[in-house]
Amino acid sequence: MKRRDFLKGCMACGTAATLVVSNQAWGIGTFEGYPEVMGVLVDLTRCVGCRTCEAACNREQKLPAPDEPFDDKSVFKEKRRPTEKAYTVVNRYDTNSPKGPVYRKIQCNHCNEPACLSSCFVNAYTKTSEGAVIYNSKVCVGCRNCLIACPFNVPGYSYSSAFNPVVKKCIFCYDTRLKYGKPPACVEVCPQEVLTFGHRNDLLRIGRERIKEKPERYVDHIFGEKEVGGTSWLYLAGVDFDKVGFDTTMSNDPILSNVKDFLGIVPMVLTIWPALFTGFHLLATKNKDHADHDNGHSGQEVGKP
Amino acid sequence: MKGTGNWFLWGGAMIALFAAPVGSWAKVTPDTLELNALIDLYEKVNFNHTRHIELLKDCGECHHHTTGTLAQNPHCMKCHKNSGATENVACRYCHLGQPFSAVALRQKDRSAYHNDIMGLKGAYHQACSGCHQKMGGPTGCQDCHVRSKRGEAFYSTSSFAHSQAKGEKKLQN
Numbered sequence: 001m002k003r004r005d006f007l008k009g010c011m012a013c014g015t016a017a018t019l020v021v022s023n024q025a026w027g028i029g030t031f032e033g034y035p036e037v038m039g040v041l042v043d044l045t046r047c048v049g050c051r052t053c054e055a056a057c058n059r060e061q062k063l064p065a066p067d068e069p070f071d072d073k074s075v076f077k078e079k080r081r082p083t084e085k086a087y088t089v090v091n092r093y094d095t096n097s098p099k100g101p102v103y104r105k106i107q108c109n110h111c112n113e114p115a116c117l118s119s120c121f122v123n124a125y126t127k128t129s130e131g132a133v134i135y136n137s138k139v140c141v142g143c144r145n146c147l148i149a150c151p152f153n154v155p156g157y158s159y160s161s162a163f164n165p166v167v168k169k170c171i172f173c174y175d176t177r178l179k180y181g182k183p184p185a186c187v188e189v190c191p192q193e194v195l196t197f198g199h200r201n202d203l204l205r206i207g208r209e210r211i212k213e214k215p216e217r218y219v220d221h222i223f224g225e226k227e228v229g230g231t232s233w234l235y236l237a238g239v240d241f242d243k244v245g246f247d248t249t250m251s252n253d254p255i256l257s258n259v260k261d262f263l264g265i266v267p268m269v270l271t272i273w274p275a276l277f278t279g280f281h282l283l284a285t286k287n288k289d290h291a292d293h294d295n296g297h298s299g300q301e302v303g304k305p
Numbered sequence: 306m307k308g309t310g311n312w313f314l315w316g317g318a319m320i321a322l323f324a325a326p327v328g329s330w331a332k333v334t335p336d337t338l339e340l341n342a343l344i345d346l347y348e349k350v351n352f353n354h355t356r357h358i359e360l361l362k363d364c365g366e367c368h369h370h371t372t373g374t375l376a377q378n379p380h381c382m383k384c385h386k387n388s389g390a391t392e393n394v395a396c397r398y399c400h401l402g403q404p405f406s407a408v409a410l411r412q413k414d415r416s417a418y419h420n421d422i423m424g425l426k427g428a429y430h431q432a433c434s435g436c437h438q439k440m441g442g443p444t445g446c447q448d449c450h451v452r453s454k455r456g457e458a459f460y461s462t463s464s465f466a467h468s469q470a471k472g473e474k475k476l477q478n
Contacts, residue, residue, distance in 0.1 A: 046431065050446060055459050070460040071446075181407035188405070191446075192434075193427025197405040202413065206421045213380055 033112035037131040038178065039200035039232040040187055041207055042105055044244065045217055046194040049076065049090055049103035053186035053195070057088045057107075060173055060185035079245065082106060083156040087170040088186060093244040102237070104244050105186070105194070108133060108154045108170035109224060110232035115255030116146035116155060124167075130179065131200065131232040132172035140166040151228050151247070151255055172232070200232055207236055229254030334358075342402060342426060346456035350449055360440075367432055368394055384418070400428040 055070035057063070064085050068075055076092035083089075088107035095102055114133045117125035124140045127133050142165045147155050155169040173184035182188075183197035196203060204225060211218045223241050224231035227250045235246070242248045251257075334354070341349035361367070365374035369381060373390035376382045391398075401409055404424030414420050423431065437444050457465040 046427075048434070052460075055461070058461070059459060066461050069462045069465075071462060181410075183405035191426060191430045193404075193423050193431070196421075198410055198413070202415065205415075209421060 033200070033230055034127075034129045034131065036129065037112070037200045037232060038172075038198065039110070039131055039203050039234060040184070041196040041198075041203040041222075041234045041236065043194050043196070043210070043236045044102055044104055045099075045236065045238040046192045047090070047103040047105065048192055049073070049092055049101070050191065051075075051090050052189050052191060053105055054086060054088055054090060056185040056189035057170070058086065060176060061087060063087070080106075081156075082108075082154055082169065084158045084160065084168040085156075087156070087168070091245060093239075095239045095243050097239050099238060102239055102244050104235075106152075106154070106245075107186070107233070108172070109152055110170075110172055111228055111254070112230040112232070113228075113254035113256055115149040115151060115228070118256045118259070119145040119149035121145070128174060128178075130172075130174070132174040132178050134171045134174045135167060135169070137166040137168075142166055149255060151250060200234075203234055207234060210236060226252040228252070229256075340429070343450065344453075346459050347450035347452055364394075366436065368396075371399075396428060397425050400425040402426075 051070045051073075054066075058066065058070070066086065076090075079091050080086075080089040088105060090103050090105050093102045093104060110127075110131055110133045112127075114125060114127055116135075117127060117133065120135075121143070122139045122141055124135045124137070125133060125146070126135070142157075144157060144167070146167055147157060155167045158165045158168055172178050173182075177184055187195040187197045196206065198206070204222060207222045207225075211220055211222075217238055219237050219240060221237075221241065223235040223237070223246055224233055229252070235241070237244060237246075240248075336353075336355045338352040338354055339349055340352055357367070358364070363374060364372040365377050368374075369378070370376035370385040370388060371391040371394040376385045399419075400423055402425050403409060404422075404427070414422075433442075433449075434444050436442065443449060452460070452462075
C-alpha cells in the first residue's frame with residue numbers, strides 16, 4: 001500500500017513537472033515581428049486584372065516562359081495557385097457586386113512567424129529583418145513539409161526536376177531588390193498602384209485611413225494584420241474576404257502555436273522521462289524477489305485487506 | 306479672412322490674383338503631354354491636353370484644387386475650400402515617379418494629411434481609366450499604349466513566342 005502511494009505521488013510530481021516545463025515553453029518564443037519590417041498593402045478595389053505583376057515577377061526571377069501569354073485573360077477560368085513557374089498569380093472572382101469582378105493577386109504573404117520556417121528541419125528558411133521569408137535551396141532536401149505547413153497554400157515545388165526537386169516561392173525580390181531598399185518588381189510595375197510598398201506599420205495606418213475615408217468602398221478589415229500572427233503582405237477588399245478566396249476562419253495565432261506546446265514537452269520527455277521511469281523500474285523490481293518470497297510463504301493475506 | 310483690412314488693397318489683391326495666374330497659366334498650359342515613363346514596354350503616349358480641357362472644362366476633375374478650382378473631394382475641401390492655385394500644377398509635382406524608392410519612403414509624410422499620395426503612374430491610371438469608364442473613353446491597355454518589341458517579350462505574347470521558338474529559347478536555360 002505504501003509503495004502504491006509513493007508511486008501515485010511520483011506520478012503527481014511528474015505531471016506537475018510536465019505542466020511547469022511546458023508552461024515555460026509557452027512563455028518563450030513569441031515573436032511580434034521585426035520593428036522596421038517592410039510590407040505591401042494590396043488594395044483589391046484598384047486591381048483590374050491586367051496580370052502585369054505576373055509578367056514582372058517572371059522577368060525578375062528569371063522564371064521559364066509561361067504556357068499562356070501574360071495578357072491572356074482565359075487563365076481566369078480557373079483558380080490558380082503559385083507554382084514553381086509562377087511565384088505570383090492573379091485570380092478573378094465573379095462576385096455579385098455591381099462594381100464587377102474582383103481580382104486578387106496571390107503570392108507568399110511573408111508571415112511574421114512563418115509556418116514554413118517552423119516546419120523546416122534543415123533550417124532552409126529565414127525571416128529577414130526587412131520582412132522577406134527567403135530560403136536556401138542548396139540545403140532544401142525536398143521534404144515538402146513547408147507545403148503542408150503553409151496556411152496560404154503558397155510554396156510551389158519543382159516536380160519537373162527529377163534529381164534535385166526543391167521548393168520554389170516568392171522571396172519578396174529579396175536578392176535583387178528588397179535588400180537594397182527597392183520595392184519588389186510586381187509593386188514597381190503595377191499600373192494601378194494596387195500594391196503599396198512601405199514599412200508595415202505605415203501600411204497598416206494607410207489601410208485604416210483608406211477604410212475610414214471611404215467606408216462605402218472597403219470592408220472594415222485589413223487581412224494580414226492579425227491573421228496567423230500577422231503577415232508582411234496586407235490586403236484591403238471591397239467585398240467580404242471569404243468571397244474572394246480568403247480563409248476567414250484563420251486563427252490570429254501563428255501556426256507555430258499549434259505545436260509549440262507539444263514541442264515544449266519533447267525535451268522534457270527525452271531527458272526526464274528515461275531517468276524517471278528507470279527509477280520506477282528499479283523501485284518496482286528492487287523488492288520483487290522479497291515480495292515473491294513473502295508471497296510464497298504467507299499467501300494472499302498481506303496483499304489485500 | 307481675418308480682419309477687414311483695407312478694402313482697396315484687397316480689391317487690388319483679388320484682381321492681381323485672378324489676372325496673374327490666368328495670364329501665366331495660359332502660357333504654360335501644354336497642348337500635348339509626352340508620357341514616356343513606360344518606354345521600357347510601350348511607345349510613348351501623346352496626351353492631348355487641349356482636347357481634355359475642351360471636353361471637361363473643369364480643371365478640378367483631374368487637378369484636384371491645385372488650379373484654383375473648387376476641390377471635388379469633400380475630404381480635401383476641409384482645408385482647400387479657398388486655397389487658390391498652387392505654384393505648380395503638374396501631376397509630377399506631387400505624384401512621384403518613384404513613390405517607393407528608399408528616399409521617398411524616408412521623406413514620407415506621416416502627418417494626418419497627404420500621407421497616402423499615389424505615385425505618378427498610379428495616379429494617371431486611376432484618374433484616366435476611372436474617368437474613361439464613366440465617360441465611355443478607351444479603357445484597354447493598348448487603346449492608349451502601343452506595345453514595343455520589349456513589351457511583347459515582357460508579356461510573352463504569341464508573336465514573341467514565335468520568334469523565341471526559332472532559337473532564342475536556349476538563352477534562358
